[in-house]
Amino acid sequence: GEDVEQSLFLSVREGDSSVINCTYTDSSSTYLYWYKQEPGAGLQLLTYIFSNMDMKQDQRLTVLLNKKDKHLSLRIADTQTGDSAIYFCAESLTGRRALTFGSGTRLQVQP
Amino acid sequence: GAVVSQHPSRVICKSGTSVKIECRSLDFQATTMFWYRQFPKKSLMLMATSNEGSKATYEQGVEKDKFLINHASLTLSTLTVTSAHPEDSSFYICSARKGTGVPSNTGELFFGEGSRLTVL
Numbered sequence: 690g691e692d693v694e695q696s697l698f699l700s701v702r703e704g705d706s707s708v709i710n711c712t713y714t715d716s717s718s719t720y721l722y723w724y725k726q727e728p729g730a731g732l733q734l735l736t737y738i739f740s741n742m743d744m745k746q747d748q749r750l751t752v753l754l755n756k757k758d759k760h761l762s763l764r765i766a767d768t769q770t771g772d773s774a775i776y777f778c779a780e781s782l783t784g785r786r787a788l789t790f791g792s793g794t795r796l797q798v799q800p
Numbered sequence: 801g802a803v804v805s806q807h808p809s810r811v812i813c814k815s816g817t818s819v820k821i822e823c824r825s826l827d828f829q830a831t832t833m834f835w836y837r838q839f840p841k842k843s844l845m846l847m848a849t850s851n852e853g854s855k856a857t858y859e860q861g862v863e864k865d866k867f868l869i870n871h872a873s874l875t876l877s878t879l880t881v882t883s884a885h886p887e888d889s890s891f892y893i894c895s896a897r898k899g900t901g902v903p904s905n906t907g908e909l910f911f912g913e914g915s916r917l918t919v920l
Binding site for chain 2: 693697724729730731732733734777787788789790791792793795
């Protein structure tokens with residue numbers, strides 16, 4: 690079945706690295722995504738990874754995928770106060786056009 | 801990148817009234833749009849898939865007579881919350897698909913800014 694889980698809250702200091710984790714249960718995931726939601730706003734796609742990849746790096750963002758363990762992570766290097774937001778992981782499944790989202794992780798960056 | 805706009809961004813209404821939320825793809829045609837509902841500190845819950853020119857496909861547990869979806873054109877889908885109740889208060893987000901394949905890159909699935917509905 691579809692089940693995407695994330696921890697609810699993460700607090701880091703400015704300049705540190707943040708690692709947000711996500712687990713999923715459906716092995717038919719084709720793509721996995723990370724979205725950012727700032728207060729009162731819609732979702733902004735940060736990055737995505739194809740399910741046959743292990744890692745993807747995009748500037749300060751690094752996505753790691755462990756398909757065997759069904760574990761996805763997002764690492765934000767040199768975290769800034771502007772990175773404070775809710776981060777959602779999401780998956781797209783074979784034969785399903787909509788994305789399935791995790792519950793979101795609220796990242797708080799302390800100065 | 802492509803733009804999806806929702807209107808209104810905030811709406812307050814009385815119990816028993818109906819509220820319409822619009823989702824527009826401003827610079828591309830979207831044959832498919834999705835409506836999500838987000839509860840506080842919760843994930844986005846897919847409500848329905850809106851298909852241009854045909855009936856929407858509702859997820860299990862979503863009342864189609866309460867949440868009316870119309871996708872009359874390739875750039876506009878509307879969600880009407882009928883006989884609104886305080887428990888309908890939520891953040892509603894639409895997303896629009898550009899193209900027809902799997903949302904595999906930044907160019908294919910775009911989200912609106914969301915509409916916050918408060919029912920008094």
